[in-house]
Amino acid sequence: MSRFRNLLLAATGVAALGAIPVATQAQQTQRPQAQSQAQAMQPAAKKTGLGRIAHPDEVKAWDTDVRPDGHGLPPGSGSVKAGEELYQTQCAACHGEFGESAGRWPMLAGGAGSLNREQPEKTIGSFWPYASTAFDYIKRAMPYGNSRSLSDDEVYAITAYVLFLNDLVKEDFTLSKENFLTVKLPNQGTFYDDDRETTERSFWKKEPCMKNCKAEPAKITGRARMLDVTPDSKTGPKVD
Amino acid sequence: MTSKFDDSAQRSRRAFLRGAAATGATAALATKAAAQAAAPGKPDPLITDIQDWNRTLGPGVDAAPYGKPSPFEKHVVRRNVPWLTADAISSINFTPLHELDGVITPNGVCFERHHSGVAEIDPTKHRLMINGLVDKPLIFTMDDLKRMPGRINRPYFLECAANGGMEWRGAQLNGCQFTHGMIHNVWYTGIPLKTLLDEAGVKASGKWIMPEGADSAAMTRSIPIEKAMQDCIVAWGMNGEALRAEQGYPLRIVVPGWEGNMWVKWLRRIEVGDQPWHHREETSKYTDLLADGRSRRFTWIMDAKSVVTNPSPQAPLRHKGPNVLTGLAWSGRGSIRRVDVSVDGGRNWQTARIDGPVSPLSLTRFYIDFDWDGRELLIQSRAMDNTGYVQPTKDELRKVRGTNSIYHNNGIQTWLVRGNGETENVEIS
Numbered sequence: 001m002s003r004f005r006n007l008l009l010a011a012t013g014v015a016a017l018g019a020i021p022v023a024t025q026a027q028q029t030q031r032p033q034a035q036s037q038a039q040a041m042q043p044a045a046k047k048t049g050l051g052r053i054a055h056p057d058e059v060k061a062w063d064t065d066v067r068p069d070g071h072g073l074p075p076g077s078g079s080v081k082a083g084e085e086l087y088q089t090q091c092a093a094c095h096g097e098f099g100e101s102a103g104r105w106p107m108l109a110g111g112a113g114s115l116n117r118e119q120p121e122k123t124i125g126s127f128w129p130y131a132s133t134a135f136d137y138i139k140r141a142m143p144y145g146n147s148r149s150l151s152d153d154e155v156y157a158i159t160a161y162v163l164f165l166n167d168l169v170k171e172d173f174t175l176s177k178e179n180f181l182t183v184k185l186p187n188q189g190t191f192y193d194d195d196r197e198t199t200e201r202s203f204w205k206k207e208p209c210m211k212n213c214k215a216e217p218a219k220i221t222g223r224a225r226m227l228d229v230t231p232d233s234k235t236g237p238k239v240d
Numbered sequence: 241m242t243s244k245f246d247d248s249a250q251r252s253r254r255a256f257l258r259g260a261a262a263t264g265a266t267a268a269l270a271t272k273a274a275a276q277a278a279a280p281g282k283p284d285p286l287i288t289d290i291q292d293w294n295r296t297l298g299p300g301v302d303a304a305p306y307g308k309p310s311p312f313e314k315h316v317v318r319r320n321v322p323w324l325t326a327d328a329i330s331s332i333n334f335t336p337l338h339e340l341d342g343v344i345t346p347n348g349v350c351f352e353r354h355h356s357g358v359a360e361i362d363p364t365k366h367r368l369m370i371n372g373l374v375d376k377p378l379i380f381t382m383d384d385l386k387r388m389p390g391r392i393n394r395p396y397f398l399e400c401a402a403n404g405g406m407e408w409r410g411a412q413l414n415g416c417q418f419t420h421g422m423i424h425n426v427w428y429t430g431i432p433l434k435t436l437l438d439e440a441g442v443k444a445s446g447k448w449i450m451p452e453g454a455d456s457a458a459m460t461r462s463i464p465i466e467k468a469m470q471d472c473i474v475a476w477g478m479n480g481e482a483l484r485a486e487q488g489y490p491l492r493i494v495v496p497g498w499e500g501n502m503w504v505k506w507l508r509r510i511e512v513g514d515q516p517w518h519h520r521e522e523t524s525k526y527t528d529l530l531a532d533g534r535s536r537r538f539t540w541i542m543d544a545k546s547v548v549t550n551p552s553p554q555a556p557l558r559h560k561g562p563n564v565l566t567g568l569a570w571s572g573r574g575s576i577r578r579v580d581v582s583v584d585g586g587r588n589w590q591t592a593r594i595d596g597p598v599s600p601l602s603l604t605r606f607y608i609d610f611d612w613d614g615r616e617l618l619i620q621s622r623a624m625d626n627t628g629y630v631q632p633t634k635d636e637l638r639k640v641r642g643t644n645s646i647y648h649n650n651g652i653q654t655w656l657v658r659g660n661g662e663t664e665n666v667e668i669s
Contacts (some may be wrong), residue, residue, distance in 0.1 A: 065452075142458065142519075196536075199640055201419070217584070218587065218669055220656065222410040222666060223665070
């Protein structure tokens with residue numbers, strides 16, 4: 001009995017608190033029925049005051065991102081020489097002594113001139129548009145399994161060494177916040193914004209073909225079976 | 241629009257067959273007299289004998305406080321392709337599309353892609369920061385977010401841009417789980433990202449946002465502010481319960497219609513800036529290398545696509561006579577207007593029946609009910625969205641893009657069904 005009374009009390013308490021929301025709900029039912037999902041979301045109401053102001057040290061702790069224009073680069077520097085030692089102890093086991101990859105981990109160097117070949121090799125030197133991306137990524141996510149363990153000077157040094165492995169800087173080079181923008185990656189100019197809506201215009205067809213769309217019966221030109229790399233082995237089905 | 245679907249739904253199985261039969265031997269799906277088989281000589285012991293489950297008691301309530309599928313469904317699981325990646329920590333597995341129906345993906349089989357494994361985060365220790373070009377940099381706890389006004393629920397597909405990426409050079413993997421399974425479709429619960437951005441006050445110079453993950457990969461992507469304000473969600477729920485850990489518990493960003501990599505999991509920070517960041521996931525990865533060696537970048541939208549999930553290599557035909565062909569269609573540009581199906585390798589097409597919700601940027605389910613006489617079939621499906629975009633053939637795509645682009649392979653899939661029902665992933669002329 002007493003448990004029920006408590007429940008009832010709690011329920012009435014909630015009802016009292018709920019007086020205002022109930023009124024709002026009533027208003028809402030007078031509005032046109034549920035907005036369609038395609039419709040943009042409603043403009044936000046007045047500020048809620050929820051959340052709190054971030055402390056500058058909190059922002060500093062998480063906001064480590066770096067952009068191609070150098071925005072976000074921390075103070076510091078590191079030489080190719082210092083980077084070699086760090087790289088060989090902390091990175092080479094996966095990425096290879098020369099960035100060529102040990103096994104199936106990503107390659108970090110090489111592949112120049114391979115992008116229009118049948119087996120392109122996309123590395124920092126051959127493919128990446130900006131050196132800032134390497135600095136940012138190594139700092140946020142490497143070494144794999146021990147992220148955020150490198151000091152800023154160490155990240156400069158390792159980035160310098162990876163650039164050296166790609167023949168983009170000399171052996172005696174020291175990379176720093178000050179000279180960072182002097183490093184240009186060779187493939188930068190070959191990226192362009194999504195142009196599917198113009199170059200693939202033909203995929204917008206009013207009426208796709210429905211009948212007699214091909215002169216000849218379709219012929220099989222390739223089978224997964226031939227290069228069967230499917231994980232499960234399959235037994236033929238039984239048809240009744 | 242609905243009535244259009246209804247019209248096509250009313251076309252009978254026979255009409256479909258007539259269309260197919262008109263096209264010659266390879267396309268024909270013959271009809272069979274619609275009569276039941278005669279009673280067997282001996283009765284079925286499953287009926288005449290008393291089975292264990294007819295007699296004994298089963299487990300009571302609470303035997304499984306959080307229920308699981310029947311043990312007879314234990315084959316309905318995500319699977320991976322171990323040779324694809326160097327290890328399982330930075331890897332991907334695939335949704336078993338051929339075992340599912342309707343449009344909603346159950347939480348436990350939504351494909352996974354992690355770059356540093358599944359982060360385990362106590363929600364009371366999770367924080368979301370909004371910083372950069374805002375009037376006030378803010379910190380939110382999960383409790384704060386759940387007190388925000390304007391909570392919404394939306395169903396959206398999430399497709400990895402690399403879905404089908406292994407198939408650019410030709411048919412490779414025998415199973416729609418592997419060729420198309422980097423997709424799932426769930427209901428998200430959360431608040432519009434706009435609410436949070438408005439709370440912080442985006443400065444006039446703020447043109448881009450960058451969500452960042454709390455896992456040790458600290459995933460980042462650049463998203464234009466228009467998209468952020470239009471329909472992105474900061475979500476904590478999927479299909480009515482909390483996000484699964486592998487889907488970013490306790491918080492992820494939802495970027496409807498755009499490639500899955502942008503839907504940063506374990507979301508801990510959103511920075512507002514005046515330029516894109518050109519980070520690793522939008523330069524080294526998720527750019528589309530074309531045949532001439534140049535690359536498209538910022539190819540965010542997932543174009544219209546479809547696949548027949550049954551029959552498919554993992555779900556062969558097992559019976560002649562009546563069968564149900566089904567599949568999924570979706571578009572990152574809007575909603576699915578129509579799905580056509582061919583059984584003769586694209587010479588002739590029939591509009592499929594759509595059932596269930598046709599919701600923008602969400603999976604749409606289609607069916608063709610047909611009779612099979614045991615002839616070889618070359619099955620294809622072709623989606624069309626409400627912008628008029630028609631799913632291209634693989635050859636049409638290759639003509640524009642070559643075979644090195646990895647991402648955004650939305651070409652038409654062909655399944656060969658042999659006379660014994662066995663179904664194979666093939667390419668055709």
